[in-house]
Amino acid sequence: MKAIILAAGEGKRLRPFTETMPKVMLPVANKPILEYVVDSVKNSGISDIIMVVGYKKEVIMEYFKDYKDIKITYVMQEKQLGTAHALLQAKKHLKHPFIVLSGDNIIDQKSISKLIDEPSKYSILIKEHSHPSKYGVVFVEKNKLKKIVEKPKQETGKFISTGIYKLPNTIFNYIETLASEGVYALSSVIQFIVDSSEEIRVITAESWMDIVYPWDLIRVNEAMIHQSSASTSGTIEKGVVMKGAVSIGKDTTIYSGCYIVGPVVIGEGCEIGPNACIFPSTTIGDNTVVHPFNEIRNSVIMDDVHIASHSTISHSVIGMGTHIGNNFSAIPGDTTAEIEQEFKKLKDTGVMIGEDSIVGDGVATEPGIIIGRQCKVSSLNRITKNIPSKANVM
């Protein structure tokens, strides 16, 4: 059986992090979200993947060129019109029943295996969710799908569609019919199939995670970091204390006096310390330098980041190549954030800083602040508002 993974989307609500890479390539415990999906698919015994790519496709293709034991065929979706449209691009590669997944939702291998083993022609993976109205809410009767409602206005139902299906290739007849009427969403096609009295079996997924907003990276990182095995290479100087599961990449040096409490993942070629403290659920990418007397907690620090001394960073995401000066403070707390005209209540959240920004000495950021890509924040600023990409704060 083949699997088709939809990975063409941009992820506008995850800006600034998606300005240079597609949403599926955002790192969770130093691994792109998409790699978790591909791993689960591979471990369920599938060896042939069709990947629908579009926005910043080079980043995906460049990364997966090294991926072993699985055949990946790339299909281009030039305009991201909808999930059914994405599927249609891969029609010629899909002659038999297949699995469809979205590349930006982490799913476990067992759930995929259950889906493969299910004998019925059509099946869907669903999941219970505390805020179903953001998703496609599903209504089920006797393990059969009855109705699927995209983003209902009122809170209704409690199960949502994970967007993961097993489908026969005859579905392309339906997709093509509806596409000619301008309907491009897979959920609408599925509803149409239900209405045509085809039976769609429902299976509950064990673990499924969605990433919609920048701070979701912290939550998902926290959930997935446990899966990384504790392995240490590189140089660890005398006088370093490490507790719990700590993973350290090759060519990394941890200088004396550092205190690291796992789960923590540190990439390759980093320099940490002396005397830096790194607390649970923190991921640090490759080639990052953390100078003396820093405290980092429950955060995602990407590649090439430079953090000067005496900074406090917690519940935050720091993008690739960003330089942070001395005495930086990302104040964590509760707030209401606005993204793409939506208001979101946040608990205990620090700062989100995009790629290649430069933050001066003594800067403090209020909870939930988003600083864009290639921004310059000069020293001793207190940041109380979001800063768009490429802006300078004097």
Add this chain to the structure above:
Amino acid sequence: MCGIIGYAGFRNAQSVLIECLKRLEYRGYDSAGVGIIDKKLSVCKEVGEISNLEKNIPTMKGTMGIGHTRWATRGKVSKENAHPQVSGNKKIAIIHNGIIENFQSLKEELQQKGHKFSSQTDSEIIAHVIEEEYADTLENAVCSALKKIKGSYALAVISEQEPEKIIGARNESPLVIGVGDNENFLASDITALLNYTNRVIYLDDGEIVVMTKNSIRVIDGKKKKLTKKEKIVNWDVKDAEKSGFDHFMLKEIYDQPESIRQLLRGRISEIEEKINFPERVESILGTEYDSIHIVACGTSFYAGLVGKYLIEQLTKIPVFVELASEFRYFGIKKDTSLVVAVTQSGETADTLAALREAKSAGCKTIVITNVIGSTATRIADAYILTQSGPEIGVAATKTFTSQILTLFLLALKEASVRKTLGPDEIYHYILQLKKLPSQVRKILDNIDEITAIAKHLKDAQSVFFIGRGIYYPLSLEGALKLKEISYIHAEGFASGELKHGPFSLLTKDTPVIAIVASDETYDKMITSIGEVKAREPPVIAIADEKDSEIEKHADFVLHFPSNGLPLSGISIAVILQLLAYHVAKLRGCSIDKPRNLAKSVTVD
């Protein structure tokens, strides 16, 4: 320079050979052919790229054979001159990369014995000599034939009398053995084989291999058996694919934030404020020498010229940059001098020869190369790998910036050994190095500015590049990039030299690209631009992003991110590469395979 491939195994030889040849196409692509033995020897050759051979080849059975992609050196491009070349009795087929020096006398000798030749190549002689020497086994025939042949070669030989066997031989041209299960390979370059195996045995000069699908035996010229170690190569085959980019060259330009990181990884320590090199390199740098000779060809030569400015500025040691093809014959090789060879492939024939000359004259030698296990790494006393990953586009891009950075690190290390820089100055440079990946990303991000300028250049007959200091060799490199892929005539000049001749070529239709750094030569550069403007050509300035004055002087401006002075050269190099690429693209040129050029030049 040509690509050769041999296969003995269980798969259909034709499809294996064609696929591997495609991966060797960068070494030459004017004609190609395969020879396969299925009881009888059959040979198929075509003029043009591998795809042309693939289109016209009949289906051939057989699981062993040889293949060749040619870059004409002796004899024009034609079907007869393509390889494999066969013997008079049509039983032996050979493929050859290199040059046979005594082919004329061998040819006359053989003609007297009644041999008839059907091509103008020197390679055909080899097949005939082997036929002449064939008494008992192919192995013995090849060994005695090689005693008669003078010159450089990587060779693969098959004969229908011994249909299991491929004999390979190497002298001054690259040849590697790929080790598989129940199949074995020969190739000019390991990247050709990575789809099948990453286990490799490197052959040395003068060695001969006798290979079947399940045995490999390496011998020397005196038929003594040698023990060779198998090595694992970490490159994946798909490394050599384009990852969604239109051309390898563009992909390799975009690789640079990563290739710079790979180069710096483990080599600089910000906390300890030091530069780390392999032990052998460090011990050579610790010795007393009074001058440095950098020897290289092409783009590597320009990287060497940049290196001269960097090393002299930071260490005060005099540096001489020499073209390898000249240095090998004419250069002064003193044992008090350190010779640094720069070669991407590690197989450039002239650079290898220069290295051998220098070594035998008692010089300490270091090579900067991208290819582990290449011949240069085995000749030199020590080597530094640029760790750029494979570069397939014929026009060098990421390896150029990596070579400059390697020379910069070398200068920093030497400066710390000789204490011409204090730890704080070194720390300052380390911080600047760390900023490079994000600065290159910033340039890649503002690609629209560059494509807009490319439109102004695409119809030019001739383009000049000018600069001072390290921006002079960068001007040379900018001109080289533009001419080699867009076929527009381009020249680089030190801007002080304009008035000593080149001025007479300036017209209002000759765009001038001026690299303007905010250093002590800034005012001089502005003066040069003024002089140029007086002849009315359009001036495109490449200037620091903080330079707000430059707009007044130039017609168009491309900005590079501010960084410490020598290191902004990396950003400028990337801008020049993108400019050349987009001009070539607008002109519809064959960017990855420019006419008459090949990636690594393994002939003199």
